[in-house]
Amino acid sequence: MFVGGETSEDAAQEDFQYKLKGFIDSTVDKSAKTRQGALDGLKTAMATRILYEFILERRMTITDSIERCLKKGKGEEQRAAASLACLLCIQLGSGIESEEVLKTLKPIFKNILADGSANIQARQAVATSLGLCTLVAEDDILDVHATMECFENLFTRSYARMDGTYTSINPQTSQLHTNALLSWALLLTICSANQLKDILRKHLTKLPRLLESEDVNMRIAAGETIALLFELARDMDADFEFENWDELCDKLNALATDCNKHRAKTDKRKQRSVFRDVLKAVEEGDFQSETIRFGMERMTIDSWVRKRTYDAFREFVGSGMNYHLQANEFIRDVFELGPPMLVDSATVKAMKISRFERPFYFFYTILSFFCLFHLHNSAAFKARTKARSKFRDKRVDVGEF
Incomplete structure (x- = not known):
C-alpha cells in the first residue's frame, strides 16, 4: 500500500511537471490569449509550490519567454510577464541565477517604466516587480x-x-x-x-x-x-x-x-x-x-x-505566502526563520488526532525536529548564509549620522 501511494505521488508529480512544460512551450504561442494563460499558469504554480530544481534547468528558457512577452505583448500579457519575472527570482533566491535573470530583464523594465506611451497597467506591474527583483537579485x-x-x-x-x-x-x-x-x-x-x-x-x-x-x-x-x-x-x-x-x-x-x-x-x-x-x-x-x-x-x-x-513578498505569492514561509529557503532566510522544518506524514497525522492525545505527539515532534535540525545539510546552510549576508552587508553603517 505504501509503495502504491508512493507510485501515485510520483505519477502526480510527473503529470504536474508535464503541465508546467506545456505552459512554458505555450508562452511562445501565436495566440495572445494562449500566451496569457500560460504565463498565469506558471505564476500560479510558482506562487503555490517550491519548484527550484525544475526551474533551474529551464531558467534561460523561461527568462527568454518573459523577455519576449514584455517586448512584444500588450498590457495584460506584459503585466503577467512582469509578475512571473518576480516569482522566478523568488524561486531561485539570491544568487548568480537570479542575478542573470535581472541582468536580462532590467533594461526592459526600465524602458517600460520610463515610457509615457507604454500601457499604464504594464508600467504599474513593472514598478512593483522591479522593486522586489532588485531586492532579491541585485548584486x-x-x-x-x-x-x-x-x-x-x-x-x-x-x-x-x-x-x-x-x-x-x-x-x-x-x-x-x-x-x-x-x-x-x-x-x-x-x-x-x-x-x-x-x-x-x-x-x-x-x-x-x-x-x-x-x-x-x-x-x-x-x-x-x-x-x-x-x-x-x-x-x-x-x-x-x-x-x-x-x-x-x-x-x-x-x-x-x-x-x-x-x-x-x-x-x-x-x-x-x-x-x-x-x-x-x-x-x-x-x-x-x-x-x-x-x-x-x-x-x-x-x-x-x-x-x-x-508585504512585498505577499504581493506576489498571495495565498501561498504561508507555504513559502514554511518551505522557501530564501524567504525563510530573509526573515531569519532558519532552515525549513522537516514535517513528515506522522506529524501531519498528529495534527489531526484528538485534543487529548495531541500534546504527546507534539512533544515528540518537537524533539524530532531538534534532532533533525542538527543533521541538516551543511551545504544548504552555507548557501543561505551567503544569500542573507548580501542583505546585511548593504546595511553596514558607514560614518557618523
Missing part, C-alpha cells in the same frame, strides 16, 4: 540606488509644487506613482547609512506633501514610507530630530481622525487605522506588532522594515 548597491532614482522620477511627480498646488493626475497614473513609491521604500531597507542620510535630506521634507493626495492608496503609501524613514533614521541615530516634526504630526493626526464627508467610508476606515500606527511611529518610535502563523511556526512582524518586506 551592486550602486545599481540599487540607480533603480531607486527611476522610481523617484515617477512618484516625485505627485509632490505638491512649492506654491502648494498639484499637477492634475488621473487615478491610473496615481497608482503607478504609488507602486513606484512602495518599491522605492522596499529598497530603502537595504540602503547603506550614507545613502539613507542623503535620502532623508532630499525627501523627508517633501514626502509629507503626498499626504494631501486625493488618492487614498497614495496617502497610505506615503504615511508608511514616512514611518519607515523615521525608523531607519532612529536606527542610525537614536536622537534623530525632524525640523518640521510638529507640523507633520498634525497632518498625521488629522488623517488618523479623518471625518471628511467627501471620502468613502471604507477609505476613511482603512486610512484611520493605518495613520494611527504611523502617528505612533513618528511620535513615539512605536510599532504595532503582528504575529503570522504558518504550519507549526509563527513569525512576528515587529518593525516597518519587516512589514514592508513581508
Whole structure:
C-alpha cells in the first residue's frame, strides 16, 4: 500500500511537471490569449509550490519567454510577464541565477517604466516587480540606488509644487506613482547609512506633501514610507530630530481622525487605522506588532522594515505566502526563520488526532525536529548564509549620522 501511494505521488508529480512544460512551450504561442494563460499558469504554480530544481534547468528558457512577452505583448500579457519575472527570482533566491535573470530583464523594465506611451497597467506591474527583483537579485548597491532614482522620477511627480498646488493626475497614473513609491521604500531597507542620510535630506521634507493626495492608496503609501524613514533614521541615530516634526504630526493626526464627508467610508476606515500606527511611529518610535502563523511556526512582524518586506513578498505569492514561509529557503532566510522544518506524514497525522492525545505527539515532534535540525545539510546552510549576508552587508553603517 505504501509503495502504491508512493507510485501515485510520483505519477502526480510527473503529470504536474508535464503541465508546467506545456505552459512554458505555450508562452511562445501565436495566440495572445494562449500566451496569457500560460504565463498565469506558471505564476500560479510558482506562487503555490517550491519548484527550484525544475526551474533551474529551464531558467534561460523561461527568462527568454518573459523577455519576449514584455517586448512584444500588450498590457495584460506584459503585466503577467512582469509578475512571473518576480516569482522566478523568488524561486531561485539570491544568487548568480537570479542575478542573470535581472541582468536580462532590467533594461526592459526600465524602458517600460520610463515610457509615457507604454500601457499604464504594464508600467504599474513593472514598478512593483522591479522593486522586489532588485531586492532579491541585485548584486551592486550602486545599481540599487540607480533603480531607486527611476522610481523617484515617477512618484516625485505627485509632490505638491512649492506654491502648494498639484499637477492634475488621473487615478491610473496615481497608482503607478504609488507602486513606484512602495518599491522605492522596499529598497530603502537595504540602503547603506550614507545613502539613507542623503535620502532623508532630499525627501523627508517633501514626502509629507503626498499626504494631501486625493488618492487614498497614495496617502497610505506615503504615511508608511514616512514611518519607515523615521525608523531607519532612529536606527542610525537614536536622537534623530525632524525640523518640521510638529507640523507633520498634525497632518498625521488629522488623517488618523479623518471625518471628511467627501471620502468613502471604507477609505476613511482603512486610512484611520493605518495613520494611527504611523502617528505612533513618528511620535513615539512605536510599532504595532503582528504575529503570522504558518504550519507549526509563527513569525512576528515587529518593525516597518519587516512589514514592508513581508508585504512585498505577499504581493506576489498571495495565498501561498504561508507555504513559502514554511518551505522557501530564501524567504525563510530573509526573515531569519532558519532552515525549513522537516514535517513528515506522522506529524501531519498528529495534527489531526484528538485534543487529548495531541500534546504527546507534539512533544515528540518537537524533539524530532531538534534532532533533525542538527543533521541538516551543511551545504544548504552555507548557501543561505551567503544569500542573507548580501542583505546585511548593504546595511553596514558607514560614518557618523
